[in-house]
Amino acid sequence: MRITIQNNQKETSVRVAEKLRQMLTEKGFQLVEMQPDIVITIGGDGTLLSAFHRQAHRLKDVRFIGIHTGHLGFYTDWREYQLEELVESIAKDKGDFISYPLLDVEVFEADEMQDSHHFLALNEATIQSSVETLVCDVFIDDFCLEKFRGDGICVATPTGSTGYNKSLGGAVLSPRLEVLQMTEIASINNRIFRTLSAPLVISKEETISVRPAKGRHIIITVDHMQFEQRQIREIRLSLASERIRFYRDRHPHFWQRVSDAFIGETSL
Numbered sequence: 001m002r003i004t005i006q007n008n009q010k011e012t013s014v015r016v017a018e019k020l021r022q023m024l025t026e027k028g029f030q031l032v033e034m035q036p037d038i039v040i041t042i043g044g045d046g047t048l049l050s051a052f053h054r055q056a057h058r059l060k061d062v063r064f065i066g067i068h069t070g071h072l073g074f075y076t077d078w079r080e081y082q083l084e085e086l087v088e089s090i091a092k093d094k095g096d097f098i099s100y101p102l103l104d105v106e107v108f109e110a111d112e113m114q115d116s117h118h119f120l121a122l123n124e125a126t127i128q129s130s131v132e133t134l135v136c137d138v139f140i141d142d143f144c145l146e147k148f149r150g151d152g153i154c155v156a157t158p159t160g161s162t163g164y165n166k167s168l169g170g171a172v173l174s175p176r177l178e179v180l181q182m183t184e185i186a187s188i189n190n191r192i193f194r195t196l197s198a199p200l201v202i203s204k205e206e207t208i209s210v211r212p213a214k215g216r217h218i219i220i221t222v223d224h225m226q227f228e229q230r231q232i233r234e235i236r237l238s239l240a241s242e243r244i245r246f247y248r249d250r251h252p253h254f255w256q257r258v259s260d261a262f263i264g265e266t267s268l
């Protein structure tokens, strides 16, 4: 079993990482930098997102475990006081995992001579304009649904639906659904300009294409990353063929996770 530990630079995370490294080494596990079977992140959701992007080219070969050292993260299930339990669990591991859908983002630059760029997102991708209003055509497959004007567009995975998507008024979706959700970021709606003005959900057979008006500088975000402003011809967003796999032990049911993150204990 080859294990990588990835932590953020917070004092607690560095300390927990050191302790875990020692415990895993004593149990005879191989700690590696490259090609791990399991990646253990120590920090918050940002640390897990960053580990996911490092491993995005080999998702079939790796499982993720998140330990949170700050406030409760959405993808981080374990706490410092459970390290012993975690090491024991990995020692008895049978390879079980739970997997979730991902978003495939393909970006075509305005210069048709350039190759397109591919990204995978665990949470979402957004398309925004640098200074001016974003003006773009939104297609579902070949059908032009609307001319969008506003701050931007967000397309989220089911597990990402509790992130930025939720703040934009999108629905929380079960990750058992192989779908993507598009939400608007401050669309302009008046007698002249119209958008759907509601979140929409597409199936795994469908693709959302966003074609920005010519000459605009576009900002694309993929999870926690932001790409420089460029002139873009089209962004295609569809359900990826790859999935992310989480270590199964202690990985709570999705709705338990939603309840813990957003509702907590209620007193009637």
Ligand code: NAD
Binding pocket: 044, 045, 046, 047, 049, 072, 073, 074, 123, 124, 159, 160, 161, 162, 163, 164, 165, 167, 222, 223, 224, 261
């Ligand atoms: P960050 O440090 O700005 O944290 C954003 C918050 O979102 C953190 O509390 C994190 O725990 C939480 N979060 C991340 N993924 C989540 C998910 N799937 N469900 C519920 N909560 C989630 O940034 P970060 O930690 O690097 O995370 C980047 C993510 O932050 C983005 O992918 C996006 O989903 C989210 N975000 C949210 C808003 C917003 O709600 N207005 C704005 C920007 C980014």
